Amino acid sequence: NNSTYTPTAAAIGNFVPSTASKIKFVANGQSSAVQAGVTPNNDASWTGYAGANGPAFSFFGGSTATTLCGELMLESTNIYWANNTGASFLLQCLGWEDNL
Numbered sequence: 001n002n003s004t005y006t007p008t009a010a011a012i013g014n015f016v017p018s019t020a021s022k023i024k025f026v027a028n029g030q031s032s033a034v035q036a037g038v039t040p041n042n043d044a045s046w047t048g049y050a051g052a053n054g055p056a057f058s059f060f061g062g063s064t065a066t067t068l069c070g071e072l073m074l075e076s077t078n079i080y081w082a083n084n085t086g087a088s089f090l091l092q093c094l095g096w097e098d099n100l
Contacts, residue, residue, distance in 0.1 A: 005035075007042050007080035010091060021099030022071050023079060027057070028090040029066040036083035038091065040072040069094065 016023055029036050038057045057070040072079055083089040 005037070005082035005084060007037075007039065007082045009042065009078040009080055011078055012074070012093070013077050015093040016074075016096040017098070019098045019100055020074060020096040022073055022097040024071045024094040024096060025069070025079070026092050026094055027068045027070070027081070028092075029083070030088040030090065034066065034083055034088055036068075036081065036089050038068075038070065038072070038079060038081045040075045040079055042078075042080050071097075 012020075012023060025038065027036060027038055057068055057072075081089070081091050
């Protein structure tokens with residue numbers, strides 16, 4: 001897919017403490033058509049979830065739903081996500097690692 005998607009900020013302050021250096025997450029595409037990405041920064045828009053400015057994690061829907069678990073080094077109080085289907089994408093915090 002060569003569509004361009006603009007990342008959306010997801011504030012993490014309610015889910016991890018200010019001492020967190022990493023966030024662990026699960027992303028779920030709830031349909032076979034979902035293409036999604038998650039990244040620690042808002043460097044650029046993504047084209048087809050590939051290339052130099054592609055997300056740290058990306059996936060394409062399978063036969064029904066697709067789930068991805070990952071871990072990101074935090075660069076700010078936000079992580080960023082984008083997808084092609086809007087409401088059929090779920091991003092949840094699984095935990096964090098402290099920078100103590």
